[in-house]
Amino acid sequence: MDYATMEKTFNFSDVEKRTSDSWLRSGSFSVDCAAIDSGRSCYAIMMPPPNVTGVLHMGHLLNNTLQDILIRRASQRGEVAFWQSGTDHAGISMQVRVEKDLLSKGLDAKKMSREEFLRHAERWRDEHGDIILRQLRRLGVCCDLTRKVHTLDRDYSNCVLRGFVELYRRGHIYRGRRIVNWCPVSKTAISDEEVFTREVDGHLWRIRYELVDEPGKYIEVCTTRPETIGGDVAIAVNPNDLRYTDFLGKRCWRPFPREAIPIIADEAVDKSFGTGALKITPAHSAVDFEIGQRHNLPVRDAMNEDGTMNELAGKELAGIDRGAARVKSIEILRELGCLVSSEPHRSALGISERSGVPIEPRISEQWFLRYPHIDLAKRAVEEGHIRFFPRRWEKTYIHWLNNIHDWCLSRQLLWGHRIPVWYRIGADRQDPENWHVSIDGPADSENWERDGDVLDTWFSSAFWPLGTLGWPDDKLMETRKFSKFYPTHTLVTGPDIIFFWVARMVTMAVTFLGNDLKGKNLCEIVPFRNVYFTGIVRDNLGRKMSKSLGNSPDPIELLDRYGADSVRFGLVSSTPLGQDILFDEKNLELGRNFCTKLWNACRFRLMQGPPSDRCDFASSVAAAADGADVFDHQMASTLLAAFTTSRELLEGGGQGKSERRYLFQASLQTLEHFFRDDFCDFYVELCKWRLKELGNRKGQTLAMQDLILRTLLQLLAPFMPFITQELWNQLNFGTADEALHLVQLPDLGYALKANNLLATELELEQVAAFRMALTQLRAMTPSGFCGSLLFGQLPSSKPFEEKFRRPLLAMLGNIGVKNVEKIPENVAAVDTPWGRFALEANDGLSAESFAKIKDALALARRNIAANRAKLDDGTFLAKAPQNVVEGARRMLKENLELEAQLLGRLEGSGEVI
């Protein structure tokens, strides 16, 4: 009889498509509003919104697989799981992207009006912005796309602007003329976080400035930026620097454009660097700017916004780019006789993360945020209201908050949230009296003009958990169930955006909710309770994936070739906690092999008989328990152990291991190990014999397999949703169109116990001994062995029951057994609770086995010596805990016995040692 109806292998492309459709059709990705209202507990994850300009990469795959696992598992626990998805408008990148796109169509963005440009950008976004989210569907992500949010959506924008206005009203946002990081390519200010430093080899030039009133006498300064000399407004020295006491209060000539500038004293100058004298260019250096402020110096901005020099830099440099201007300025200085010397110098240069060019410290008028409630943001993490996994990132977070600088919020771009500030037309913009700050603008709008700048993209991202859930609009918050889903449960993201995003979300949340919700505890207003930091996906040589190296695989192609489940398996199983991931396609092959094996285990089950018509867990357990034997009991216990361990590793809750959770890899490994080693290699092999010889137990045997498979499929479902769903259907475990991730995990421990399926201590020992004996006997069975098994019962041993004897022989390959009085001393033997086993040997010890016995003997003697030494040590006996001492005693006893046995064998073989 052949019941097999399944294909031979898992055809993932058909199944993925069919299954996806079915999940969507049945609404299994939608949030169950009825359930929320009925009081079920709620679980939410905010997906880090991919940029609209983004291209799907391995990092997305990993990050979203992990979130998907958490969400599906939450559903399986019976919680109402909500996974917020959406996209980020991606300020600068998007503007650059669209400009490029327009250029390729022969259109010049710079000649367009704001409105015209935005129309193009919006069209581009609507066409391309969601691509990643759609591609993620291929991976199986179960987020609810009907609730996706884009950061420029009306409601969300409203939230962002409301945040700005509120922060302004509370005095945290101010407008100021200060030095900012200027990107000369994008022609906008950027935040400190968008600048990374790179060590660059350059020169330190020593330049002399002649004193105005004492020709022939000079003061020398050192600089790396001679092109900014035109911006010099003073020379500063440290007030305690005795070398320069005479120079103070005098004036010297700026070499070019030639002009007299004062020599001043300021504490900020380092005596030990260079000559100890510093040229002050307030428009081109943050330190100089501060010094300038203190001494009321003018600001001479010698540079244009595109990084070229202007007239103030001297007419020789005007219009020349800053790089070329540096070379030129040195030539000029040399001609003027002002260049004293030059030496190689290595310095840290700020690079714009966006355009890759050196940033320019530039004086400009911008909006800044003085971070509010840093104390609360710190406490949230320090006091454990938000927990980081791995924990060490807490230090990075706290350190950043401790050294925080004001945040330059405004960007000189078109794409983004336009700053909600209006200036009275024709009036002084410096004067706050002429400002209007609100979401809707002034009533007499004809008298006002709006600020042309937009907000930093990350400012809007900081509101993600608030804005997506409808804050600050009461009605929206009600329909989006803010009160149920906030605080969200877990944030899954990369440690590289702790500053950009994580810390800022916390800051905004505690600032706004701390005020609105009076009397609430900090733990109720944080945006998320846990943050899981993923590693960076690197190639198998540990290199960062990059286009130029060509080492970044195309995720879609991988999904095409291996299937989503294999890709997910491969990613998860190469994810160590808190370290970077070395991606190797080999892991995807392992994933595929695992899928094939899982598929075939289920196929084998169906080959033995039709699927059960019991589709509920309870009757499945009952059927499995009816007539179960010691092996079934042991399997049930092992299943429970895997069930519990796997869940604890992922979901936490283990005893004495409080912080251990989110161990995706270990959790999956536990299941794989159970499936392969316990279920397939032992239990199914045992069942093959059982099905052949014990026809009357077939029903129970298959029921037991069903119980194990259905539990396993459920546990694996979050990791590999497609194949498990398909097998679940094929095996008839659920009702038609039932989404596996919505089927609640059973209370397995209770059910097994209630049905007397769990093994006793004795049974566990027996099966362990059985499997040990099987392993050892297999190991010593030569290939093609056709002798028989010798069995010698010892006086102290327990009876070797039929229930162990028959399966043992069957699993050894159906060899015969001979009961003997005594196992000969010269053969390798296996000791079990039932007696001593050996394979009948035709000849004496081979050289090989002789060597083995000698090795074993040496090891036994080492152990004997080690344990004797311990037990002879009075301090050890006095101080070590009882169980450790007993362990040592047992070890000694066992090894002494082993030694005797091995010696006996060697003697029996006539060998002398």
Added chain:
RNA sequence: GGGCGGCUAGCUCAGCUGGUUAGAGCAACCGGUUUACAUCCGGUAGGUCGCAGGUUCGAGUCCUGUGCCGCCCACCA
């Protein structure tokens, strides 16, 4: 200049509060199977736990120092 992480088998990593003979997967090697398993199973070998001290009855695990590798932060022109 600060800070963080890594260094355990050829490779990638486990190893929780110090306690039996340091583990897994992959690769290697040997053997078997190809009527569940585009495979699978069984087995073998492989480690002075970066180095040096210290604490302890006992250290991969704790402390101190140190060496490499990587990352982050920092206004010395």
